[in-house]
Amino acid sequence: FQCFHRRVSFLRSFDNLASNLSIAMxxxxxxxxxxxxxxxAEDALKDKGISQETIQYHYGKHHAGYVRKLNAQDKDGNVAxxxxxxxxxxxxxxxPKVFNLAxxxxxxxxxxxxxxxxxxxxxxxxxxxxxxAKDFGSFDKFMEQFKARAGGxxxxxxxxxxxxxxxxxxxxxxxxxxxxLKDGLTPVLTIDVWEHAYYVDRRNDRGAYINxxxxxxxxxxxxxxxxACK
Amino acid sequence: FNLAxxxxxxxxxxxxxxxxxxxxxxxxxxxxxxKSDFGSFDKFVEEFKTRAAKxxxxxxxxxxxxxxxxxxxxxxxxxxxxIKDGLTPILTIDVWEHAYYVDQRNDRGAYIAxxxxxxxxxxxxxxxxAAV
Numbered sequence: 001f002q003c004f005h006r007r008v009s010f011l012r013s014f015d016n017l018a019s020n021l022s023i024a025m026x027x028x029x030x031x032x033x034x035x036x037x038x039x040x041a042e043d044a045l046k047d048k049g050i051s052q053e054t055i056q057y058h059y060g061k062h063h064a065g066y067v068r069k070l071n072a073q074d075k076d077g078n079v080a081x082x083x084x085x086x087x088x089x090x091x092x093x094x095x096p097k098v099f100n101l102a103x104x105x106x107x108x109x110x111x112x113x114x115x116x117x118x119x120x121x122x123x124x125x126x127x128x129x130x131x132x133a134k135d136f137g138s139f140d141k142f143m144e145q146f147k148a149r150a151g152g153x154x155x156x157x158x159x160x161x162x163x164x165x166x167x168x169x170x171x172x173x174x175x176x177x178x179x180x181l182k183d184g185l186t187p188v189l190t191i192d193v194w195e196h197a198y199y200v201d202r203r204n205d206r207g208a209y210i211n212x213x214x215x216x217x218x219x220x221x222x223x224x225x226x227x228a229c230k
Numbered sequence: 231f232n233l234a235x236x237x238x239x240x241x242x243x244x245x246x247x248x249x250x251x252x253x254x255x256x257x258x259x260x261x262x263x264x265k266s267d268f269g270s271f272d273k274f275v276e277e278f279k280t281r282a283a284k285x286x287x288x289x290x291x292x293x294x295x296x297x298x299x300x301x302x303x304x305x306x307x308x309x310x311x312x313i314k315d316g317l318t319p320i321l322t323i324d325v326w327e328h329a330y331y332v333d334q335r336n337d338r339g340a341y342i343a344x345x346x347x348x349x350x351x352x353x354x355x356x357x358x359x360a361a362v
Contacts (some may be wrong), residue, residue: 061336155288176287195288195331199327199331204328
């Protein structure tokens, strides 16, 4: 009888534990924001100067970290419901903390998409190539300006190529989590100039990193984004 | 401004550290003032470390003497320097990623802990005494 009694008590306590667990699991929110997959393998850019280690930190720690932190903010009730990352970026009333996290998630996703292992060559017949030649005088002049802006930016930030309301291509840059969506522009290309983007591979030599980036530009993706604006 | 401030800031940063640094002696006047202004020395350390960890992007965190002779922590972007605000700095930590990416990669917290263990408190005391 004692044995039976012990078994019943055990089963009762197990049952309590199980139902407590299922309550806890039901109450725990799903992560609202997710880390998008990298569009290439971690080591896919290494031959052109962006190492696997850089990607492991840049994507695996920095980008992933922003996602984790925004989800934590969300669970604390600090992120406006029913707003996408883009909505959060554009909204006037997004707090600086939430803006930084949302924009950094979005910016980094855009950055990975701006590169491809087989990138670098911008064909003359691309619509974006023709527009760049028109808006900057020549493709080479565009490239010179883009590299100069990336090289000249002081402190952490991003340099963007975007389509403006007149359908012209413009380069803008700004600090930290700067995103041109807030200025009503439609970005087509970005480079991250936070030091974490290049310090593993290039130490202080941002110029060398910019050259690597330029040799990796995913012009097919840039063209796709540009054409979507017409 | 960026260039001039970055030169000045970095010089100040090197002077804020020493190999035998780290321990803030109870006899130091700056320690007494920190206790007075932050509630306790540990509370000051906690706030300083938190401000350093939470600063978004490149910048500097400073401990300075203000016009009322109180100790205040301020921080700002890039080449930020509290002299512009009429403060007299006595300690700084650089939180640009280049300060820690070689040794700690993304782990700024580990770097901050290292910095704390190197603080040249005798230099901080010297600056504090000169300011008050």
